[in-house]
Amino acid sequence: MAQPRYPRQSRCRLERLNTLRPTRRVQSEAGETEFFQDKTDQLRCAGVSVYRRRIKHRSGIAGYLIPGCPETFQYFQKGAGSEKEKSEYEFRQGHGQGHGKQSFRDKHQKIRAFRQGDILVIPAGVAFWAYNNGKAPLETITVADTSSRFNQLDNDHRQFQLAGSQRGVGESKNSSNILRAFKTESLAESLGASRGLAEKIQKEDSRGEIVTVKEGLDLAWPFAGKGEEDEPERKREEEQGGSRGGKQSNGVEEIFCSSRLIENIDNPRQADVYNPLAGRITEINSLKLHSLRYIKLSAVRGVLRKKTIVAPHWNLNSHSLVYVTSGSAFVEVADDEGKLVFGEKLQQGQLLFIPQNYVVLKRAGEDGFEFISFKTNDNPLFSQFNGKSSILKGLPKDVVATSYRISWEEAKQLKYARADQLALFQESSQEQQHRSLNIGAAAIRELLNQ
Amino acid sequence: MAQPRYPRQSRCRLERLNTLRPTRRVQSEAGETEFFQDKTDQLRCAGVSVYRRRIKHRSGIAGYLIPGCPETFQYFQKGAGSEKEKSEYEFRQGHGQGHGKQSFRDKHQKIRAFRQGDILVIPAGVAFWAYNNGKAPLETITVADTSSRFNQLDNDHRQFQLAGSQRGVGESKNSSNILRAFKTESLAESLGASRGLAEKIQKEDSRGEIVTVKEGLDLAWPFAGKGEEDEPERKREEEQGGSRGGKQSNGVEEIFCSSRLIENIDNPRQADVYNPLAGRITEINSLKLHSLRYIKLSAVRGVLRKKTIVAPHWNLNSHSLVYVTSGSAFVEVADDEGKLVFGEKLQQGQLLFIPQNYVVLKRAGEDGFEFISFKTNDNPLFSQFNGKSSILKGLPKDVVATSYRISWEEAKQLKYARADQLALFQESSQEQQHRSLNIGAAAIRELLNQ
Amino acid sequence: MAQPRYPRQSRCRLERLNTLRPTRRVQSEAGETEFFQDKTDQLRCAGVSVYRRRIKHRSGIAGYLIPGCPETFQYFQKGAGSEKEKSEYEFRQGHGQGHGKQSFRDKHQKIRAFRQGDILVIPAGVAFWAYNNGKAPLETITVADTSSRFNQLDNDHRQFQLAGSQRGVGESKNSSNILRAFKTESLAESLGASRGLAEKIQKEDSRGEIVTVKEGLDLAWPFAGKGEEDEPERKREEEQGGSRGGKQSNGVEEIFCSSRLIENIDNPRQADVYNPLAGRITEINSLKLHSLRYIKLSAVRGVLRKKTIVAPHWNLNSHSLVYVTSGSAFVEVADDEGKLVFGEKLQQGQLLFIPQNYVVLKRAGEDGFEFISFKTNDNPLFSQFNGKSSILKGLPKDVVATSYRISWEEAKQLKYARADQLALFQESSQEQQHRSLNIGAAAIRELLNQ
Structure with a gap:
């Protein structure tokens, strides 16, 4: 069930929930970051910080720099593709010689493609970069779990820039390339670089955290420019991860080097609940994307048709942060006092x-x-009031009748009116025959239970 | 050993402990709830809230509404018992037709009997109801672990009423049926009920949280009215739970649908420590009641004869909340400064x-x-000062003598005076031969160790 | 990866780190304890308290009093060594008779030797004592994890004295023998001792927490006076612990009775990183000392030659508390804003x-x-900026070049300048051929990965 998270430091004021919008925008050379700020401290209570990013032009490569993971992506410059792969020794031997762009080869850690609808898992402390190689702007929304058990400091969200700069993380903090902090001399020595190069690296950078790549990136990337479907590769990746992960479970690299960190949540064919009249709901939990086990978060994607009702329900073991990507809904939330x-x-x-x-x-x-x-x-687990697998259906009718001071007939009606439907109802829907499937985890487990 | 719990928000003031009594009484139609309140914030420091409930007349059925658990208890009205069991399809087909009380059948989630001395495990977020079907009033005492790792909010105790109402949870909060919060129209639509029925459900309810069932409940309950011993059934239940639970361990329902949630702590024959002159002590921990693993609480029942001494001891990995059910004791507690x-x-x-x-x-x-x-x-684990398996017995005599500036003779006396007794001593007892068994976990594990 | 710890109660002020020195010294009869105090609340933020102890003359026996562990060390007085081992029954029978020092035998829990460079694991709540049986003064440094998941109270460090006294734990608290708190009558009864003996035990003790043993301790200790190397015994101990621990994992005693609690971190032959020109680094983590799993702490020992550089790095899943045992270093620390x-x-x-x-x-x-x-x-896991298995090496050269606005040549230089070195570099070192091994966990796992 739930796993421990760091708690809120003081009492949560939740007498009134408010919608939140990004209120602080930070412009970068090639995009912008917007922070959801909140005077009523709701996000502090939730133990998260939230921001939205837009990256201009060209979309979707992510790189994770995981300590202990090998550099398994090797790159040969165009024209050098026919060369036989050289040993690492030869490879490095070469770097002292004068060789221009033409003969330069590179090796780096695995990079992964992502596209619209993808969920990316970014473990705390792991260096990360992303590149928009698509044609349209890229928009992402990030929930950073400052209450994570991996965070041993306070609940402030701290983002370390290994390069570039950022203005306005949190309240009014600026953050720049952390290498700027060191003495140039120390840095040069530790990098084995000249003082001049160290100075360049430490130079103030006004481009922000999102920067333009003028000619595009040349990467050791199996899929670049081929437009292939990368799903099959992803699956293979995960399987290998599974078998390797079994050997030892002690380190970040054992967990993450070979495991899947990206999964699509917007494929209609992967829906967990589908009702052609009401819409679809898809949950990505750690049963589907194993790496979520380590960050203790999950996501639910909902695409609801007009006037669809999601039955009254509550999350047993989590908070929920709902971000609207399109359309609108009238949402009612009741607290423990029965107040709206x-x-x-x-x-x-x-x-x-x-x-x-x-x-x-x-x-x-x-x-x-x-x-x-x-x-x-x-x-995540939820309880719903009515519909299949609901509170009302699980209660004896006498308990329903006594609790609500209603007749047996009425109790019966409450228990069974929506009994064959699950989570999504059409308002005043006449159709009793439409298929309705269960939501996410609950459905999977119910099936396993049988 | 210990599992993480949510910590106290600020410094605990523990220079002086105080006995607590229920100070706030909330009357309901068929009973009352009394809250242990405390100006010195001891319960906040313990990370729990405590209340006592009395339910009038008629004792002990409990229902848990666990998401994903099937409705496995089916009910046929008297006179309909001879009917063959119909398939669920036929069963639900029928509910649209006019049929009165006589022909109505019900199905609901498993219900469980409980009686005096029982410990009930109620997981956070799981809907729960209970019914007193006995002849005497029922009294319960509840420790709600607001520091539980399952609670992701602050340390306030929040109780959601699915029906009825409650006044005075916590400080002065009233809580009513949470369905009252919603717009009648939304509720009616989502319940698939008429506006009139939705209005009935939302009507103010002055009966409180404990209500009278006029004719008693008709339930699908294997033991109702038969007066059978339900122990064998419980055991079977648990065994099934054990084997099923092995399949998968991801969800509440996997854990709780088939597992034992109730266990008696007051059966003298199940005592962990027994000394005919001193009394008995029984511990229910997660080795005995596996579902305690998920709520990270346990209980100890003590029935001590007059003038029995429980040797100086401390709880290594837990707090303890001692509630007196009968009699009295002189209790001394020392803090880390050696102050009373x-x-x-x-x-x-x-x-x-x-x-x-x-x-x-x-x-x-x-x-x-x-x-x-x-x-x-x-x-829970504890260390005791003297008696069998004690601190003094484990120390070299020279260390005892030097530490307390006493002679070897005296050190020897300290080490062995109570060496064959365990946790309960009679004051000035002459009997050296009485049997004494170890307390709870420590004893079990010592045996396993050999 | 990381395991949950109790968080800091409020915001950490980390705009400026300060070196800490012991500022409060508490003198005892046979030694002194010095507390690292800190007005800037850095230790509170780290969730630890730190103190240093010096124990005069004679080094290194430690006793743990673990509930449920048997008294496996038996002692016969000199001259009584030829006696056959008597049963425990006979043994205790004898204690009522008059017998002086000569015929007295003792039994106690296992005691363990330690020496310079040893790491001792002391689980919370477990009674502990130590004795300096060496010829030189003994100096220890203790990090007490007040944020441990085993601590269910606030973040104050509480130390319970079972005997002796201590002045000045934390701010200005005195703590004395906790037995002094009890009524003499209660204590005498519960100890089965005379009122006179109880009074002696409760007498005020001005010797402090470190006391002189005039004639040395007579202990049931296999190695006493023989000067044997105790390493082989330690290994055997651990193996037994491993096999026993496998049976059941529920109690402190299962975990600790037979497991290794002491490990040396200062043996050059056990170094994880060694570079004859730069120095050595040794990490003791829970892969090497399994009992660290239960206290969620680890240690790193570094012995660096002059002018050695430890490359820029960060700890992904832990804080670090660096205590200097010899020499000095110029240390630079950068925060998330890129500020020193x-x-x-x-x-x-x-x-x-x-x-x-x-x-x-x-x-x-x-x-x-x-x-x-x-x-x-x-x-613990760390990421380093450069060197083998580094951030820079894992990044595509284009990403390095674009991020730092440098040429491909320069990016290449950054990636590969230190590529065959790991964590320790000599300033302006000319030698490119020296062996360099990886630090601790990362190295082990990288090997396992291959």
């Missing part, structure tokens, strides 16, 4: 924090409702 | 918080001393 | 807290630099 703490239209670009165990009811608006929910548990 | 932070008579109905590693010595009063201790670890 | 938060000479006897993910660069001074680092993770 949120009852508003939630619109595109807005973020809503729904605390653990708070009860939610959603009704998609006229344009439908598309969202991505981030949950603070890698295997 | 508690030295009073502890009486029936009182609660005492004993912090982790604080040293305790108990002497039962003239009427004996019966208590239940709740410990904030599912496998 | 420390840039000073770190000298013998000083302690420096380096927060998780802060980037560090060390240059040994003219006298070399010897240190012991305590890390708040039993399997």
Whole structure:
């Protein structure tokens, strides 16, 4: 079930939830970062910080620099492709000689492609970079779990820039290339570089954290420019990860070198709940993407048709952060006192924090409702009020009747009115025969249970 | 050993411990709930909230509504018992037709019997109900672990009422049926019910959280009215749970659908320590009741004869909350500075918080001393000063003599005076031959060690 | 990877790190204890308290009093060695009779030898004593993890004295023998001792926490006086621990009775990184000393030659507390904003807290630099900027060039200048051929990966 996270330091004020919008924008040379800030401290209570990034032109390569992982991607410059692969010794021997761009070869850690709808797992402390090699701007939304068990400091979100600079992480902090902090002499010595090169590296950089690559990147990348579907490769990758991971489970590199860190959540054919009249819901949890086990987060993607209702439910073991990618919904949230703490239209670009165990009811608006929910548990569980596998269905009818002071007939009606439907209902829907499948983990496990 | 719990937010003031009594009483139609409140913040430091409940007349059925657990208890109305069991399809098909009380059948999740002396495990976020079907009033005491790793919010205790209402949870909060929060229209749609029925469900309910069932509950319950011993059934249940649980360990339902959640702690024949002159002590930890592993709590029941001494000891990996069910004891607690932070008579109905590693010595009063201790670890460990398996016995005599500036003769006396006794001593007892067994986990493990 | 620890209660102020020195000295009869205090709350942020102890004359026996562990060390007085071992029954029968020092035998829990360079694991709540049986004064440095998951109270460090007394733990607290807290009558009864003996035990003790043993201790100790190498015995011990531990993993005693709690970190032949020109680094993590798994701490010993550079690196999953045992180094630490938060000479006897993910660069001074680092993770991981298995080597050259606005030639230079060296570089070193091995865990795992 749930795994421990670092708790909030003081009492959460949750008498009133508010939608959040990005309020602080930081411009970089080739994109921008926008921070969701919040005077009511809801994100502090959730133990996360959230930001949205837009990267101009060209989309989707990610690099992780994981200590202990080998440099398995080797690169030969165009024209040098016919050369036989040389041993690492020969390779390095060569670097002292004068050789221009033509003969230079490179080797680096594995890089991975990503595309729209992908979830990227970025473990704390692991250096990371990304490059937009697509044709359209790239937009990402990041939930950083400052309450993670891997964070041994306070709940502040700290981002270390290994290069470039950033203005405005958190409140008003600027952060620049951390190498700028060191004495030039120390840096030059430790890099084995000239003082001049060390000075270049330490030079102030006004480009921000997102920078333009003028000619595009030349990378050792199996798929670059081929436009191949990379799914099969991904699967293979994961399988290898699984078998290797079995040997030892002690280090970051054992866990992450060969494991899958990216998974698509927006493929309709992979939906967990599908109802042609109501929409679809897809959950990526650690059963589907094993690396989520280590960051203790998961995500749910919902694409709801207009007027679809998501039955009242609560998250047993996580908070939820709902970000609207398209459309709108009227969302109601009830707290432990039975009071409405949120009852508003939630619109595109807005973020809503729904605390653990708070009860939610959603009704998609006229344009439908598309969202991505981030949950603070890698295997989130929820309880729903009605529908198949619900609270009402599990209660004896006498208990329902007595609890709500209603007749047996009415209790029966409550228990079975939506009994063959699961999570998504169409308002006043006449169709009783449509297929409805279960949501995410609960469904999978119910099947396994049989 | 210990598992992580959410910590206290700030410094614990523990210079002086105080007995606690229920100070806030909330009356319901069919019972009352009393909250142990505390101005000195001891319970906040312990990371728990405690309340006592009394449920009038008729004792002991508990229902858990666990997401993903099937409705395995099926009910046929009297007179309909001879009918063959119909398939679920037929069953649900029928519910649209007019049929009165006589022909109505029900299906619900498993319900479980409980009786005096039982410990009930209630996982966070799981909907729960109970019904007193006995002849005497039912009294329960609940320790809610607000520091649980499953709680991702602050340390406030939040109780969600799915029906009924409650006044006074925590400080002065009222809580009512959370369905009252939603717009009637949204609720009706999502329940597939008429607006009239939704309005009934949302009607204010002054009965509180404990309500009268006029005619008693008709339940699909294998033991109802038969007066059978339900022990064998419980055991079978647990075994099934064990084998099923082995398949997968990812979800609440895998853990809880088939596992034992109730265990008796007051059966003298199950005692862990027994001394006919001194009394008995029984511990229910996660080795005995596996589901305690998930809530990280355990309990110890003590029934001590008058003037029995519980040797100085401390809890290595948990706090302890001692509630007196009968009699009294003179209890002394020493802190890390060697100062007495508690030295009073502890009486029936009182609660005492004993912090982790604080040293305790108990002497039962003239009427004996019966208590239940709740410990904030599912496998609690303690160290005792003397008696078998003690600190003094494990120390070289020279270390004892030097440390306490006493002679070898005296060191020897300290080490061996109580060497064949374990945890319970009679004051000035002459009997050296009485059997004494070890307390709980320590004893079991010592045996396993050999 | 990292395991949860209790977090800091409020925001860490880390704009400026400071070296710490012991500022509060508490004198005892046979030694002294010095506390590292700190007005800037860095140790509170690290979640530890640190003290240094000196024990006069005569070095190194440690006793752990672990609940449930048997008394396996039996002692016969000189002259009684030829006697056959009597059963425990006979043994205890005898203690009522008058017998002086000559015929007295003792039994106690296992005791363990330690010597210079040893790391001792002391689990929370376990009673512990130590005795200096060497010829030189003994100096120890202790990092107490107040953020441990085993601590269920606040982050204060609480030390319980079972005998003796201590002045000045934490701020200004005195702590004395906790038995002094109890009523003499209660204590006498529970110890089965006379009132006179109980009074002796409770007498005020001005000797402090370190006391003189006039004639030395007579102990049941296999190695006493023989001067044997105890390494082989230690290994055997651990193996037994391993096999026993496999049976059950529920209790402290299962974990600790037979497991190795002491390991040497200062043996040059056991170094993880060795470079004859630069020095050596040795890490003791839970792969080497399994009991560290339970306290979630580890240690790194460094012995660096003059002018050696430790390349810029950060700890991914732990804080680090560096204590200088000899020499000095110029240490620079950069925070997430790229600001220098420390840039000073770190000298013998000083302690420096380096927060998780802060980037560090060390240059040994003219006298070399010897240190012991305590890390708040039993399997610490770090990322280094350059050298073998580094960030720069894992990045595509185009990403390096674009990020730092340098040419491909320069990017190549950065990637490969130190590519065959690992963690320790000599300033302006000409030698390119010297062997360099990897640091600790990373190296082991990289090997396993292949």
